[in-house]
Amino acid sequence: xxxxxxxxxxxxxxxxxxxxxxxxxxxxxxxxxxxxxxxxxxxxxxxxxxxxxxxxxxxxxxxxxxxxxxxxxxxxxxxxxxxxxxxxxxxxxxxxxxxxxxxxxxxxxxxxxxxxxxxxxxxxxxxxxxxxxxxxxxxxxxxxxxxxxxxxxxxxxxxxxxxxxxxxxxxxxxxxxxxxxxxxxxxxxxxxxxxxxxxxxxxxxxxxxxxxxxxxxxxxxxxxxxxxxxxxxxxxxxxxxxxxxxxxxxxxxxxxxxxxxxxxxxxxxxxxxxxxxxxxxxxxxxxxxxxxxxxxxxxxxxxxxxxxxxxxxxxxxxxxxxxxxxxxxxxxxxxxxxxxxxxxxxxxxxxxxxxxxxxxxxxxxxxxxxxxxxxxxxxxxxxxxxxxxxxxxxxxxxxxxxxxxxxxxxxxxxxxxxxxxxxxxxxxxxxxxxxxxxxxxxxxxxxxxxxxxxxxxxxxxxxxxxxxxxxxxxxxxxxxxxxxxxxxxxxxxxxxxxxxx
Amino acid sequence: xxxxxxxxxxxxxxxxxxxxxxxxxxxxxxxxxxxxxxxxxxxxxxxxxxxxxxxxxxxxxxxxxxxxxxxxxxxxxxxxxxxxxxxxxxxxxxxxxxxxxxxxxxxxxxxxxxxxxxxxxxxxxxxxxxxxxxxxxxxxx
Numbered sequence: 001x002x003x004x005x006x007x008x009x010x011x012x013x014x015x016x017x018x019x020x021x022x023x024x025x026x027x028x029x030x031x032x033x034x035x036x037x038x039x040x041x042x043x044x045x046x047x048x049x050x051x052x053x054x055x056x057x058x059x060x061x062x063x064x065x066x067x068x069x070x071x072x073x074x075x076x077x078x079x080x081x082x083x084x085x086x087x088x089x090x091x092x093x094x095x096x097x098x099x100x101x102x103x104x105x106x107x108x109x110x111x112x113x114x115x116x117x118x119x120x121x122x123x124x125x126x127x128x129x130x131x132x133x134x135x136x137x138x139x140x141x142x143x144x145x146x147x148x149x150x151x152x153x154x155x156x157x158x159x160x161x162x163x164x165x166x167x168x169x170x171x172x173x174x175x176x177x178x179x180x181x182x183x184x185x186x187x188x189x190x191x192x193x194x195x196x197x198x199x200x201x202x203x204x205x206x207x208x209x210x211x212x213x214x215x216x217x218x219x220x221x222x223x224x225x226x227x228x229x230x231x232x233x234x235x236x237x238x239x240x241x242x243x244x245x246x247x248x249x250x251x252x253x254x255x256x257x258x259x260x261x262x263x264x265x266x267x268x269x270x271x272x273x274x275x276x277x278x279x280x281x282x283x284x285x286x287x288x289x290x291x292x293x294x295x296x297x298x299x300x301x302x303x304x305x306x307x308x309x310x311x312x313x314x315x316x317x318x319x320x321x322x323x324x325x326x327x328x329x330x331x332x333x334x335x336x337x338x339x340x341x342x343x344x345x346x347x348x349x350x351x352x353x354x355x356x357x358x359x360x361x362x363x364x365x366x367x368x369x370x371x372x373x374x375x376x377x378x379x380x381x382x383x384x385x386x387x388x389x390x391x392x393x394x395x396x397x398x399x400x401x402x403x404x405x406x407x408x409x410x411x412x413x414x415x416x417x418x419x420x421x422x423x424x425x426x427x428x429x430x431x432x433x434x435x436x437x438x439x440x441x442x443x444x445x446x447x448x449x450x451x452x453x454x455x456x457x458x459x460x461x462x463x464x465x466x467x468x469x470x471x472x473x474x475x476x477x478x479x480x481x482x483x484x485x486x487x488x489x490x491x492x493x494x495x496x497x498x499x500x501x
Numbered sequence: 502x503x504x505x506x507x508x509x510x511x512x513x514x515x516x517x518x519x520x521x522x523x524x525x526x527x528x529x530x531x532x533x534x535x536x537x538x539x540x541x542x543x544x545x546x547x548x549x550x551x552x553x554x555x556x557x558x559x560x561x562x563x564x565x566x567x568x569x570x571x572x573x574x575x576x577x578x579x580x581x582x583x584x585x586x587x588x589x590x591x592x593x594x595x596x597x598x599x600x601x602x603x604x605x606x607x608x609x610x611x612x613x614x615x616x617x618x619x620x621x622x623x624x625x626x627x628x629x630x631x632x633x634x635x636x637x638x639x640x641x642x
Contacts, residue, residue: 282513286515290516297522318622
């Protein structure tokens with residue numbers, strides 16, 4: 001199986017560097033101007049200014065053209081039908097471009113316009129070499145110490161192009177200079193001496209010319225070697241970075257897949273739990289009812305011991321029925337917003353209903369239930385059944401874990417865009433080390449178990465699930481032996497959008 | 502109130518059996534059906550004074566559908582026979598199941614035309630009390 005190659009952002013980099021290259025050329029233009037004018041005044045040297053300024057004009061014109069062409073390298077690219085069929089980037093696939101672009105490891109490729117960008121850079125370096133040679137020719141030829149400026153071109157080639165292309169440019173520079181020097185030495189080309197205070201005349205001495213050529217050659221090739229060595233190293237790093245980011249991307253994808261699998265498993269588990277609870281509920285209810293009837297009708301005729309057994313059985317069946325009901329509520333809330341019908345809910349109505357339901361158990365426990373409902377509460381978008389369960393569980397817990405004579409305070413009010421439900425009791429409290437676990441299913445703290453035997457340990461799990469289902473938050477503060485405060489904040493939600501029309 | 506005939510519709514035969522015992526011990530005559538279709542037939546034939554209906558039954562014949570099918574029959578009897586549902590649903594939703602006591606108006610879609618509810622699991626005493634409440638209110642009106 002052939003793997004799809006990883007695409008390196010070659011074009012982008014080349015374009016960026018060619019831009020830098022063009023800016024450097026403006027510096028060169030300014031440098032030549034300053035050099036010529038200052039040279040005349042300070043040194044003083046007599047320049048052949050007309051050809052120099054002519055070349056300078058060409059250089060300026062050419063650099064303007066280059067800077068105009070630069071953005072076009074990226075744009076206006078047309079994919080030929082053949083390329084499309086083969087799925088290759090033609091700019092890169094061309095033999096010249098392939099030669100010019102730095103080599104990349106197997107499994108990598110450049111993006112499609114990189115070849116064109118490389119051709120563009122290559123053409124500029126060549127033109128620059130010729131322009132430098134021409135400038136040198138009119139400023140003393142082999143006698144001009146600025147011949148070392150060929151080094152700059154080699155450095156730029158090593159940054160932009162392949163190692164091979166860099167050596168080609170080094171050679172080209174050397175050949176141009178050699179042609180110039182030998183041409184002048186042999187009298188084929190005219191010699192333009194720098195006159196004035198500049199000592200001249202070396203261009204006719206063969207050993208001097210040979211030495212200059214040799215030194216320039218060595219300089220250029222060493223530069224090519226060093227420049228490309230550094231560039232290759234940097235490119236390797238670049239490839240590593242691309243590879244790393246690719247790997248990270250893949251890892252993230254794996255994680256996403258794993259997350260989705262876990263979520264699906266969680267949903268399946270929740271559905272299973274729901275189904276089981278649903279199936280258990282009916283028979284349990286019947287058992288409880290049947291035992292109740294047996295107790296009612298047989299209390300006179302049954303032996304006390306048997307009666308007690310039936311009583312126990314009835315109580316335990318009731319506990320089981322409650323627990324299955326709570327499991328159903330929990331799976332319902334955990335199913336997210338999709339598993340329930342979200343409607344506009346009047347919190348005050350729900351709170352009043354719940355308070356009506358639990359008032360009896362509060363009275364029975366000798367606990368005062370203090371309720372304060374904010375004036376003109378806004379409706380919130382939510383699941384009425386879940387919200388009723390939330391309030392029931394919070395207030396029910398308060399009542400259950402508060403000793404006789406204590407108080408459970410329920411406050412419901414608006415705060416900004418949220419509904420706040422605050423339940424405070426003067427009960428037994430929750431040990432600090434147990435606080436992180438109170439939302440775990442079936443968890444009951446030791447204090448709670450000692451204080452009240454019954455209780456499924458599902459209440460707070462349901463509360464938390466309902467809070468999350470509604471995108472809200474919950475916080476619990478508790479002091480052992482002093483009481484507990486649970487504060488739930490629920491966003492009001494976008495009423496107009498999801499209202500049950 | 503003796504000799505009132507009550508129809509029990511529930512898919513749990515054991516519960517039907519237990520509730521039959523309870524209601525008979527309170528002097529009611531009990532007929533039973535284990536699924537909705539049979540329930541409609543029995544109601545048609547026996548004309549009970551009150552129907553006790555489980556809210557959720559399998560095979561898509563839910564208690565709700567039973568209620569609407571029954572109420573939509575042309576015979577005036579079916580529009581009037583009181584129904585008590587075995588469910589805790591009225592505690593859990595903001596739906597209103599009884600017409601407002603004042604002018605008897607209610608909003609469409611928010612109303613289930615039944616007269617009473619008893620939570621599951623069924624407390625026999627609660628069921629008997631609810632049956633008596635409904636029958637008394639019917640007799641009074």
